[in-house]
Amino acid sequence: MKTYIVGNWKLNFTVGEASIYLHKLLKKIPNYRDLEVVISPSLIALQSLSLQIDRHKMKLAAQNGFYRDYGAFTGEVSFSQLRGIVDYCIIGHSERRHIFGEDDKMIQKKVAAAMRNKITPILCIGETESERAFGETADVIRDQLIGGLSEVADDELEKVIIAYEPVWAISSTKAAKLASPDEIAEAMALIRKILAETYGEKIAEKVPILFGGSVNPSNAGGYLTVPGVNGLLIGGSSLILSEFADIIEVAKRVKS
Ligand code: PGA
Numbered sequence: 001m002k003t004y005i006v007g008n009w010k011l012n013f014t015v016g017e018a019s020i021y022l023h024k025l026l027k028k029i030p031n032y033r034d035l036e037v038v039i040s041p042s043l044i045a046l047q048s049l050s051l052q053i054d055r056h057k058m059k060l061a062a063q064n065g066f067y068r069d070y071g072a073f074t075g076e077v078s079f080s081q082l083r084g085i086v087d088y089c090i091i092g093h094s095e096r097r098h099i100f101g102e103d104d105k106m107i108q109k110k111v112a113a114a115m116r117n118k119i120t121p122i123l124c125i126g127e128t129e130s131e132r133a134f135g136e137t138a139d140v141i142r143d144q145l146i147g148g149l150s151e152v153a154d155d156e157l158e159k160v161i162i163a164y165e166p167v168w169a170i171s172s173t174k175a176a177k178l179a180s181p182d183e184i185a186e187a188m189a190l191i192r193k194i195l196a197e198t199y200g201e202k203i204a205e206k207v208p209i210l211f212g213g214s215v216n217p218s219n220a221g222g223y224l225t226v227p228g229v230n231g232l233l234i235g236g237s238s239l240i241l242s243e244f245a246d247i248i249e250v251a252k253r254v255k256s
Contacts, residue, residue: 004231007238018045061088067109079117104147112151129168158206169213188228217246
């Protein structure tokens with residue numbers, strides 16, 4: 001399985017800044033066959049970057065998409081419109097769940113719409129600090145995983161990526177804490193187990209599971225060696241070109 005390094009730029013960079021970043025990053029990194037490097041700029045930059053990007057070196061992800069393909073939905077952008085521009089879409093990020101009120105029902109429709117349009121969903125799941133404190137972590141993971149995937153058929157599951165991002169470890173969360181390797185390993189094992197129970201072991205083994213939450217160049221190597229981790233979803237550190245490039249180098253070293 002490839003190792004995934006995904007940069008989530010959230011609401012940052014103008015179109016011009018995004019283009020300069022991409023230009024520099026393309027110059028800085030070679031084509032690593034076993035690494036899938038993905039950047040997720042804001043929607044407005046996607047089209048121009050899709051013309052600029054070298055898809056042998058990296059791919060583009062959208063940060064969101066709407067679940068209907070067309071119609072009277074003012075302000076939305078559909079996966080059918082994103083088709084051909086991006087290869088991936090982050091779906092169910094905790095900021096979409098907690099700031100924009102997206103629930104598992106909406107997220108499952110988005111996952112289905114992405115797949116219908118040949119876009120690989122990166123389904124984000126993860127518990128909040130209080131859910132963890134109340135011992136609800138396993139239930140939250142199970143509900144968000146089963147809920148988000150409920151429209152995905154068995155033979156389609158291998159086209160999905162899961163990202164485990166405990167909300168309390170995301171750098172923009174007040175007083176974010178670093179997740180420990182044990183906490184991550186436990187979540188990874190649980191996610192793999194739920195997938196195996198639902199879809200069968202063979203299929204479950206093929207699903208990449210990423211970790212995200214305050215990843216930076218100094219902890220990336222450690223996180224990539226946690227059992228079950230197939231890649232990283234990076235927010236803050238991906239905004240600094242040198243740090244993102246360093247994480248890519250670390251991933252190359254650790255996984256080769
Ligand atoms: P962070 O963000 O790396 O800044 O913690 C991760 C994310 O929100 O995807």
